[in-house]
Amino acid sequence: MALQERVLSVLGAFNADRPSLSLSDIAAITGLPVSTTHRLVANLVSWGALERDERRRYVIGLRLWEIGVLSPRAYRYRSRILPFLEELFVATREHVVLTALHDGEGIMVEQLLGRRGARLAAGLGERLPLHASSPGHVFLAFGPPELWEVIEAEPLHAYTPRTITDRDELRRVVRDVRRTSISLSEGAIVTSTVSISAPVFAHRGEFYGAVSLVATIGTVDPNVLAPSVLRASRLISAALLTAGEEPPFRPLRRGV
Amino acid sequence: MALQERVLSVLGAFNADRPSLSLSDIAAITGLPVSTTHRLVANLVSWGALERDERRRYVIGLRLWEIGVLSPRAYRYRSRILPFLEELFVATREHVVLTALHDGEGIMVEQLLGRRGARLAAGLGERLPLHASSPGHVFLAFGPPELWEVIEAEPLHAYTPRTITDRDELRRVVRDVRRTSISLSEGAIVTSTVSISAPVFAHRGEFYGAVSLVATIGTVDPNVLAPSVLRASRLISAALLTAGEEPPFRPLRRGV
DNA sequence: ATTCGATTCCCAACTAGTGGAAGTCTGGCA
């Protein structure tokens, strides 16, 4: 394995399930010798890609976050989309989530957290299973057809008894999502949670992702909320349609 | 320069002012030979740290964003802080911003964008000058004393005619901020913008950063808004005080 | 069609990374 790959595999050792690691954890996960890991990690720390927390374990550094937020895949349309998510949030006060398509998966790129604190399946930056979430169904309905290959290839994991694990049923559900532009999923990953999603399209009608509202089952009437979600999704798509890449306003830039 | 540094310097070539770069841009910025840059960059692309946009320029990849959001410095307290920022947002409908301390500077880690769209000095992940912003003054008032070294060392850039460039005046203003726990700054970076900030403390009373409200001058009365900001800052500090690192809820985790 | 800058590919030279082993630190326990 080449050095560059090694450096990257050290970063890749971190994920939402293990956000902090000891040196030997990293060595074990990457399969690198401890002394080599030590050297790599020391360099990453001195650059700011990694930091050490109060327990002296390694964590991802703010410097890497600073660079990560430059990712257009995550934030390109942020300033245009966020106001609509906020509008939906103000109207409902439940969790509002934006999920974007990223090589065959849905990634949560934006989250507003409702006061009532319904349990969320995943945090910012985490991926959602296509077959077991309402955004996932939106992806299957409106995203590229290749997404179905994932569905065909792997067994559909049952997170709860209510998770759809039958491919025919999934196809039926997705057909309905395509027809109504609304996806409703109850207890598919978290037993107590209902989520309502609708598709978002970027310029030229290209599929971008899904807006979702997440609440605790029984505390809301999904049929009442669905129109708000649908409206938000349409407003966002309309806002993205008039693309025109507004020139960024950068008052802090100095010189040159 | 060692390879690891080179890899990192390629990533470091990107910033908010230049989020997309051509190969030769990267080579020029890092000072690396073009062929070397090409190889480094190709590896970064294949791993997902970089991507190419529709113009075939290089941009930061979503994979890096995914890892970046694991940074505890940016998001450790997110789920506990965000509801209060939202509350402030709902009450005011102006931009709400959270700035965290990171080696001697303030970095914007959270932003809710108000409908009225006052001009913001910086976007997510960008740094704010200490002498020329209301969060900056909060940092100087409540953050570590070393911050003043920066102030002493460098000339205070005048972004607008209203930017404080006199160190004595700055000290006076900061003294007031320390006394009132409220920092008000008008047109210090962007002529048309007023911002109101208050300090946030994490566990053990350690300084964490600042909450701010940002609006267009003349459309709001800062004295009316200030109490809301102060209240938000106190509620957040209180919430962080009862730290206790809640065990994360991870329903998506499978196996093991 | 032509030009020129930007990108991609190649390979012999050689430097920078490697990793086993030995030494040091740390914190849990008696």
Add this chain to the structure above:
DNA sequence: TGCCAGACTTCCACTAGTTGGGAATCGAAT
């Protein structure tokens, strides 16, 4: 308080991997 085991850090001779000039190719602009 002193001991021990596991985790971390340092060292250095060896060698695999990186290097980068140059030449070929691409492609946008004229």
